[in-house]
Amino acid sequence: MKWYIAKRLLQLIPVLLGVSIIAFALIHLAPGDPARTIAGEHASEQVIESLREKYGLDKPLHVQYLVWLKQVVRGDFGRSIVSNEYVTREILDRFPNTVELTFFSMFIAIVVGFFAGVVSASKQYSVLDYTTMGVALFGVSMPVFWLGIMLMMIFGVFFRVLPIGGRIDTLIPFERITGLYIIDSIIQLNGPALVSTLRYLILPSVALATIPMATIARVTRSSMLEVLRQDFIRTERAKGLSERVVIYKHAVRNAMLPVITVIGLNFGLLLAGALLTETVFSWPGIGRYVVKAVQMRDYPVVQGCVLFFSFMFVVVNLITDILYVLIDPRIKYK
Amino acid sequence: MMKKRAQRGSNYGFRRLKQNRSAFFGLVILVILVLCAIFADVIAPNSPNPTPPKLELALKPGFWSEEGVDGMPLGTDALGRCVLSRIIYGTRVSLSAGLVAVFIAMVLGIAFGTLAGFFGGGVDSTIMRFVDIMFAFPALLLAIVIVAVIGQGLDKAMVAIGIVYTPQMARIIRSSVLYIKEMEYIEVQNAIGSRRIRVIFRHVIPNSIAPVIVYGTLMLATAILDCAALGFLGLGAQPPTPEWGAMLAKSYSYIVSGAWWAATFPGLAILFSVLGLNLLGDGLRDILDPRLKQ
Numbered sequence: 001m002k003w004y005i006a007k008r009l010l011q012l013i014p015v016l017l018g019v020s021i022i023a024f025a026l027i028h029l030a031p032g033d034p035a036r037t038i039a040g041e042h043a044s045e046q047v048i049e050s051l052r053e054k055y056g057l058d059k060p061l062h063v064q065y066l067v068w069l070k071q072v073v074r075g076d077f078g079r080s081i082v083s084n085e086y087v088t089r090e091i092l093d094r095f096p097n098t099v100e101l102t103f104f105s106m107f108i109a110i111v112v113g114f115f116a117g118v119v120s121a122s123k124q125y126s127v128l129d130y131t132t133m134g135v136a137l138f139g140v141s142m143p144v145f146w147l148g149i150m151l152m153m154i155f156g157v158f159f160r161v162l163p164i165g166g167r168i169d170t171l172i173p174f175e176r177i178t179g180l181y182i183i184d185s186i187i188q189l190n191g192p193a194l195v196s197t198l199r200y201l202i203l204p205s206v207a208l209a210t211i212p213m214a215t216i217a218r219v220t221r222s223s224m225l226e227v228l229r230q231d232f233i234r235t236e237r238a239k240g241l242s243e244r245v246v247i248y249k250h251a252v253r254n255a256m257l258p259v260i261t262v263i264g265l266n267f268g269l270l271l272a273g274a275l276l277t278e279t280v281f282s283w284p285g286i287g288r289y290v291v292k293a294v295q296m297r298d299y300p301v302v303q304g305c306v307l308f309f310s311f312m313f314v315v316v317n318l319i320t321d322i323l324y325v326l327i328d329p330r331i332k333y334k
Numbered sequence: 335m336m337k338k339r340a341q342r343g344s345n346y347g348f349r350r351l352k353q354n355r356s357a358f359f360g361l362v363i364l365v366i367l368v369l370c371a372i373f374a375d376v377i378a379p380n381s382p383n384p385t386p387p388k389l390e391l392a393l394k395p396g397f398w399s400e401e402g403v404d405g406m407p408l409g410t411d412a413l414g415r416c417v418l419s420r421i422i423y424g425t426r427v428s429l430s431a432g433l434v435a436v437f438i439a440m441v442l443g444i445a446f447g448t449l450a451g452f453f454g455g456g457v458d459s460t461i462m463r464f465v466d467i468m469f470a471f472p473a474l475l476l477a478i479v480i481v482a483v484i485g486q487g488l489d490k491a492m493v494a495i496g497i498v499y500t501p502q503m504a505r506i507i508r509s510s511v512l513y514i515k516e517m518e519y520i521e522v523q524n525a526i527g528s529r530r531i532r533v534i535f536r537h538v539i540p541n542s543i544a545p546v547i548v549y550g551t552l553m554l555a556t557a558i559l560d561c562a563a564l565g566f567l568g569l570g571a572q573p574p575t576p577e578w579g580a581m582l583a584k585s586y587s588y589i590v591s592g593a594w595w596a597a598t599f600p601g602l603a604i605l606f607s608v609l610g611l612n613l614l615g616d617g618l619r620d621i622l623d624p625r626l627k628q
Contacts, residue, residue: 018467022479029483141609143559145566146582146601153589153597164590272474276563280586290475291567294482302482310470 004325008318019310020072023303024065030299037299040081077304082296087304091286095308096179097167098285101278102270104182105205109212110263116213117220118255121228122247132217139214144273148207148280155203162203165282169196204281208273212266219262223255230254257328264320268313350621357617363610370425379405380416382423382576388414393593409595411585417596420576421603427577428607431492431570432557436550438496439557443503444539444546450504451511452534462508465501473498474560481569488561488577491570495560499553506549510542517541548619555611562604578604 027034035052036043052058056067071078077087116136120129156164168174168181174193177184182201185193227233228251236246271287278287286305293301352358370377391414394403402409408418450461468476480494514520515538523533564570565579573580578600585596 014463015466015470018463019470022467026479026483031485137612138605138609141555141559141605141612143562143566143579143601143604143608145563145579146597146604149582149586149589149597149601153594157589157592157594268472272472275474275478276566279567290478291569294478295568297482299482302479306471306475306479309472309475313472314470 001325005322008321012314012318015314016311019314020069020307021065023306024068026303026306027299028061030297037297038078038081040298043081072307077307078300080293080301081298082293082301087300090289090301091304091308093179094284094286094289097283098274098278098287100180100182101201101204101208101283101285102267102274104201105208105270106212106263106267108205109209109216109266112209113213113216114220114259116217117259118224118247118252120217120221121224121255122243122251124225129221133221136214136217139210140218142210142214144207144211145276145280147210148204148277151203151207152280163200164203165280166200167197167284168193168200172196204277204283207280208270208277211269211273212263215262215266216259220255220259223258224251227251227254257324260320260324260327264317264323267316267320271309271313351617354617354620356613357620360610360613360615360617363606364614367425367429367607367610370422371429374423374426378416378419378422379407380419382415382420383574384415390414393588393591393596395593396595408599409593411581411596412588412593417581417599420581421578421600423576424578424581424600424603425607427488427571427575428558428561428604431488431561431577432554434492435495435499435557435561436554438493439499439503439553440546440550442496442500444507446500447504447507448511448534448539448542451508452515452530452538458508461504465504468498468501473556474563477560477564478567478569481564486569486572488565488571488575491561491564494564495557498560499557503546503549503553506545507542510545511538514538514541544622548615548622551611551618552615555608555615558611559604559608 027037030037035048035055035057038055039048039051055071056064059067075088077091079085080087080090083090116132120132123129152164155162163169172190172193174181174185174190175188177187181197182194185191185197228247233246233251236250237243274285274287275291276287277283278285279291282288286308290302290305290309292298293305351361391403391406391410392412394401394406394410394414396402396409396417397407406416406418408416408421411417411420446461446465450458471479476498477491477494480497481490484490484493520533520537523537528536561570562577562579562582565577566583568580568583571577571580573584581600582597585593585600589597
């Protein structure tokens, strides 16, 4: 097992190097002088000169890449053209917001999707089954941003029960510690802040959860159906175990494997979906940050976010693979 | 003789498609979309971009309300344009954008996938390493990055999405080429001394086309979705192009004042197009490639 993990970690190196080359190339492929691209249109000649020196922009490309990589490994992505703040700082500021949104969404997607899939499979061809699968089919075809707008309209504008955007009610006294507001408000034993956080969190996370929820429901259902057809299930039923025990204790456990793969795969979709959901709900996360950066041609920020996003994505994929091996001893980790 | 058999084959496929109710429903949606795209000028009740703009008609509701304007059944947007007409013209934009993106992915994917699968060795591992790197990005993020480099606009968004989908296509082709390469008829070609290039174009590629059609259809669905997403983010189609995603972006701030229609209907158009293509793609997979049947 140790060897397997070590090997997978080693395999990450070329991929991450490749990703860094793409991020590096971004500035050089963009039209115009790279120094001016990093400094922004309105920068003074002095600033441009100092950047040219810092990144060695008059040297050959491979030297430039190494100089840049050295800075990046130290966590220095340069400064944003728009705000003139350090990109790393801005990313780390926004990162907990994205984490809270994506994890909360994933939680909803797994709980609801898995349960819906199990129920559908145990009552195959019932009205409930058809309804769930019909909803799931719509779910996978849904444009996330449109769903977000519709939820906002229904719950925020027509019924006025939930806020339509933002992170927390600014009138509530609240101190930011970890940046994960649910955890922060629990640490501070701040009830009103917790309620407010959840109220602001619910619409964006439901919107973001829809696609993974639908996929998880579909995969769970088909995986459950396959398990339910197997001999050991028939044996259990024959020896008189109640249907509930058969399904929830024995079948569910065996049906979980493909679901875990799907959860891992969907994490990437969730990150991409976060770009859209955060934009719709003015959620102050990395997704909205990178979208704005592309619109403003803030290249250092785009570079930083790209590296950060793909790093997260690759790590999540790795964790999924390892979990998969841990859970199913039949898979050999070669 | 050959032609007749081919015809019988496609009839058979169509019959199977008709039996599969959800796939047939998908096909019907696709046909409606294509008709809307081709005959937009005839079907649409109004111009998608009337000049001069009729600002006095801004944000009027549709047939459900008494305040509605005659001839604008789904209401108007913030610039007084007919929502229905813009959706119909939008079919043209979204469908062609999706098709171009998928076509780019297919051409590049077939080229790289065939090279990797057929020649193997160093060519294969180089191409596949590159594919791995591109898979390290969430798809939409990669598309956005490409747009950041080549610039914003509908044409650029199509290219970006095409490039993003290429690795997926290349992987599919590669695995199918690997399988076909071992078939006896390829061995025969090698034995009678056919030139490699001929073997590739006459035998390998035509025989690996079935999964391309299946995944091409499913890919068209996500391409339309991603194109709309880029349009929504302001990185794809630019105003005044009647593109569904861009229409949504321009009108969703008005839902607060109660004008829900301008943002709702373009989204429904996206939803149903994607749904239709997904249903059709799933159905085609069952028919053309029974091995993949879930």
